[in-house]
Amino acid sequence: MAYILRRLLGAIPLLFIVSVISYALMGLAPGGPTAIFATQTRRMSPAARAEFIHALGLDKPWYVQYFYWLKNLVLHGSLGYSYVDNRPVIAKILERLPVTIEMLSLALLFTVLIALPIGIYSAIKRNSVFDYAATVLAFASYGMPVFWLGIILIDAFAVQLRWFPTSGANSIGGEGNPTDRLYHLVLPVATLTIVSLAAWIRYQRGAMLNVLGELYLRTARAKGLTEGRVIFGHALRNALLPTITLLGLSLPGLFSGAYFIEYVFSIPGMGYLGINAVFQRDYPTVMALTMLTAVLVILGNLAADVAYGLADPRIRYD
Amino acid sequence: MPDAATSWRSTPDGLHWTVDLRHDLRFSDGVPLTSKDVVFTWQAALDPATGYPYRGQFFYIKKVTAEGPYRVRFDLSSRNALFVLGALNVPILPEHILGRIPHARIRATDFGERPVGSGPYVLESWKHDENLTFVPNPHWFGGTPTVKRMIFQIVLNDQARTDAMEQGVADVDDAIPPSAYQILQADDKSGRANVLLLHIPDLYTIFIQINFHRPGLGDLAVRRAMMYGWDRKAMVDGYFRGDEQLATSITPAGLRRWYDPNVMQYPYDPARANALLDAAGYRRGPDGVRRKGGVRLAYTLDLQGNGGAGQDFGAEFQADMKAIGIAISIRTLDYATWVERTNAGEYALAYGGWGGTPDPDELTFLGCDQASPIGNNMSYYCDPRMDRVLEAGLKTLNYAKRRALYDRMQQIYAEDVPDLYLYYDYYRAAVSRRVHFDVKTALPGQYLWRDVQHWQLGPL
Numbered sequence: 001m002a003y004i005l006r007r008l009l010g011a012i013p014l015l016f017i018v019s020v021i022s023y024a025l026m027g028l029a030p031g032g033p034t035a036i037f038a039t040q041t042r043r044m045s046p047a048a049r050a051e052f053i054h055a056l057g058l059d060k061p062w063y064v065q066y067f068y069w070l071k072n073l074v075l076h077g078s079l080g081y082s083y084v085d086n087r088p089v090i091a092k093i094l095e096r097l098p099v100t101i102e103m104l105s106l107a108l109l110f111t112v113l114i115a116l117p118i119g120i121y122s123a124i125k126r127n128s129v130f131d132y133a134a135t136v137l138a139f140a141s142y143g144m145p146v147f148w149l150g151i152i153l154i155d156a157f158a159v160q161l162r163w164f165p166t167s168g169a170n171s172i173g174g175e176g177n178p179t180d181r182l183y184h185l186v187l188p189v190a191t192l193t194i195v196s197l198a199a200w201i202r203y204q205r206g207a208m209l210n211v212l213g214e215l216y217l218r219t220a221r222a223k224g225l226t227e228g229r230v231i232f233g234h235a236l237r238n239a240l241l242p243t244i245t246l247l248g249l250s251l252p253g254l255f256s257g258a259y260f261i262e263y264v265f266s267i268p269g270m271g272y273l274g275i276n277a278v279f280q281r282d283y284p285t286v287m288a289l290t291m292l293t294a295v296l297v298i299l300g301n302l303a304a305d306v307a308y309g310l311a312d313p314r315i316r317y318d
Numbered sequence: 319m320p321d322a323a324t325s326w327r328s329t330p331d332g333l334h335w336t337v338d339l340r341h342d343l344r345f346s347d348g349v350p351l352t353s354k355d356v357v358f359t360w361q362a363a364l365d366p367a368t369g370y371p372y373r374g375q376f377f378y379i380k381k382v383t384a385e386g387p388y389r390v391r392f393d394l395s396s397r398n399a400l401f402v403l404g405a406l407n408v409p410i411l412p413e414h415i416l417g418r419i420p421h422a423r424i425r426a427t428d429f430g431e432r433p434v435g436s437g438p439y440v441l442e443s444w445k446h447d448e449n450l451t452f453v454p455n456p457h458w459f460g461g462t463p464t465v466k467r468m469i470f471q472i473v474l475n476d477q478a479r480t481d482a483m484e485q486g487v488a489d490v491d492d493a494i495p496p497s498a499y500q501i502l503q504a505d506d507k508s509g510r511a512n513v514l515l516l517h518i519p520d521l522y523t524i525f526i527q528i529n530f531h532r533p534g535l536g537d538l539a540v541r542r543a544m545m546y547g548w549d550r551k552a553m554v555d556g557y558f559r560g561d562e563q564l565a566t567s568i569t570p571a572g573l574r575r576w577y578d579p580n581v582m583q584y585p586y587d588p589a590r591a592n593a594l595l596d597a598a599g600y601r602r603g604p605d606g607v608r609r610k611g612g613v614r615l616a617y618t619l620d621l622q623g624n625g626g627a628g629q630d631f632g633a634e635f636q637a638d639m640k641a642i643g644i645a646i647s648i649r650t651l652d653y654a655t656w657v658e659r660t661n662a663g664e665y666a667l668a669y670g671g672w673g674g675t676p677d678p679d680e681l682t683f684l685g686c687d688q689a690s691p692i693g694n695n696m697s698y699y700c701d702p703r704m705d706r707v708l709e710a711g712l713k714t715l716n717y718a719k720r721r722a723l724y725d726r727m728q729q730i731y732a733e734d735v736p737d738l739y740l741y742y743d744y745y746r747a748a749v750s751r752r753v754h755f756d757v758k759t760a761l762p763g764q765y766l767w768r769d770v771q772h773w774q775l776g777p778l
């Protein structure tokens with residue numbers, strides 16, 4: 001408990017640094033918030049434009065803006081209001097989060113279910129044809145950019161074969177229907193799963209190989225246990241331990257993957273919101289999403305460490 | 319407001335307008351709409367504290383007063399031809415809901431989420447970035463619309479929208495890109511989709527904007543040579559398969575009452591372009607690029623990085639310009655950066671567009687004293703002849719006299735070439751044949767929905 005508390009307290013300066021760097025990068029990027037006056041069509045007068053910039057404090061240097069942002073967050077617990085529609089940023093994120101979480105958890109689930117057996121089997125049958133094939137496939141999928149693979153899958157399975165929808169999280173009129181939602185998530189989840197398989201397969205294979213060289217396995221075999229008992233009873237449990245860490249470490253990659261995937265598949269989730277917010281320079285939304293991602297990554301790492309401790313009695317934190 | 323008003327008239331000097339309201343207007347919550355709502359709307363709109371983005375357009379409105387419950391009087395500080403189309407189109411806010419809120423706080427209320435209006439439909443639910451549902455407004459003066467529920471589904475992907483039309487899942491596909499339009503056209507012919515395709519001129523002119531401050535670009539001979547040397551017709555016809563209209567000046571053809579095609583024309587003629595540049599003293603250097611003194615005709619064209627027609631056009635423009643000795647390099651910027659650079663004059667050529675208003679006035683875009691950042695004249699173009707025409711146009715209320723002035727504006731624009739104008743944008747939409755409506759009500763700039771209260775749903 002004390003350990004978790006200490007880790008959480010330690011995260012605060014980390015989050016502070018993340019927020020300063022993000023704000024600076026955003027503030028120094030060329031182009032200002034277009035969302036509030038992009039519609040040249042209505043010919044907003046430049047004087048009105050200047051008034052808006054001033055009212056939002058955007059005519060001040062980025063570190064002054066950052067100070068106001070921080071003050072609002074610390075004193076009022078508010079992440080601010082979006083420049084796009086003047087709604088609280090937190091409300092915008094919360095309504096987008098569910099579909100992203102559904103997609104990422106499914107992708108993670110399938111990745112684990114597919115990668116772990118392949119990794120373990122590759123290790124047992126080291127240097128076999130299966131092992132080589134798995135290695136080649138793993139590196140091929142690792143090398144594929146997620147947006148590119150997404151487009152290829154859309155073209156093949158949605159446009160040509162018409163098995164799955166090209167985009168969106170629901171059919172028209174299919175809101176709230178879980179089957180419809182799953183049907184729409186097949187291709188995005190497949191894309192995310194394929195690109196994250198590699199790391200998991202390699203990691204699991206390595207962990208298993210380490211364990212297979214351990215002396216206690218020789219002891220187990222010497223006791224006359226069947227090879228099945230040796231592998232599944234003794235080796236596997238130990239070989240799965242390092243993989244738990246990967247759960248926490250893979251979170252940042254999954255979240256950045258969500259940005260691309262949601263954009264390619266037009267899924268109105270957190271990543272889509274984030275990409276549009278960046279294009280529109282909707283600073284409050286960008287900041288809130290960056291902080292949310294940072295928090296999730298820190299929590300993910302912490303959870304992995306804690307789970308590691310729970311799973312392996314040899315590890316104690318103090 | 320012309321829907322809510324029964325008449326509007328001005329004193330002969332155009333400074334005082336009287337507007338009469340219908341007596342049977344009600345907001346969607348049942349409360350009657352009267353002159354006090356109109357007065358409230360304008361008090362809020364003109365107060366800088368409210369932060370109404372378009373307040374600047376109404377600088378000429380001095381005072382708005384109620385004369386009895388159904389009559390409103392507008393006092394203007396100067397005569398302005400945009401009054402009826404501009405000011406009388408501003409939606410009316412309910413005083414009984416927003417009246418007690420300080421103006422500075424109106425934008426922070428959730429009125430935008432749960433609007434109370436006075437039209438035929440009322441917003442029933444809004445799931446952001448997913449859908450909006452509208453149902454008939456029981457208090458609307460015009461009776462009950464036939465269509466009992468309208469769901470506006472936000473489908474970001476063009477292919478998915480086309481699929482929905484093909485499968486008959488959606489009744490209307492509003493504002494589709496040319497590629498989807500061509501697919502649905504083929505579908506309609508082959509019987510795969512049973513849709514009516516709409517293709518009407520929009521109110522936008524697409525062009526390459528020119529920064530007059532860049533050496534060489536302030537020279538009329540160079541700008542005209544660029545127009546002659548650019549095969550605009552081949553480009554636009556190729557991309558849009560011939561169903562987009564080449565621009566002849568600044569006023570889009572969609573503004574039917576104002577568009578004048580009788581202006582100086584620039585047919586594709588590279589020989590003439592070369593001759594113009596030779597005569598102006600620009601000689602080809604060893605690299606094939608023309609120069610005169612210290613001026614080398616080499617420029618960067620800024621595109622907006624959102625794909626679209628600009629990406630294709632940029633490369634063709636580059637090749638055409640090379641043939642007449644002008645070097646173009648292409649740079650793609652994300653939209654926010656593009657806007658910032660063009661507004662600040664940090665560009666040479668920029669692919670973009672202009673328009674969207676139902677009036678031909680272009681003072682803030684072409685006026686000498688409207689150079690960015692004061693106005694929207696991002697080219698730094700200035701011609702006193704143009705200024706005189708634009709200022710007179712705003713003060714003239716008589717249509718025939720105004721029309722003559724804006725014909726002149728279009729002529730001067732074509733002669734001066736403040737932008738390399740390319741084409742007039744078209745609005746494209748698809749409507750299922752089970753929707754029965756009067757196609758004539760789909761007008762440029764108002765799109766499909768203008769007459770939705772009269773739509774009927776029937777068999778295919």
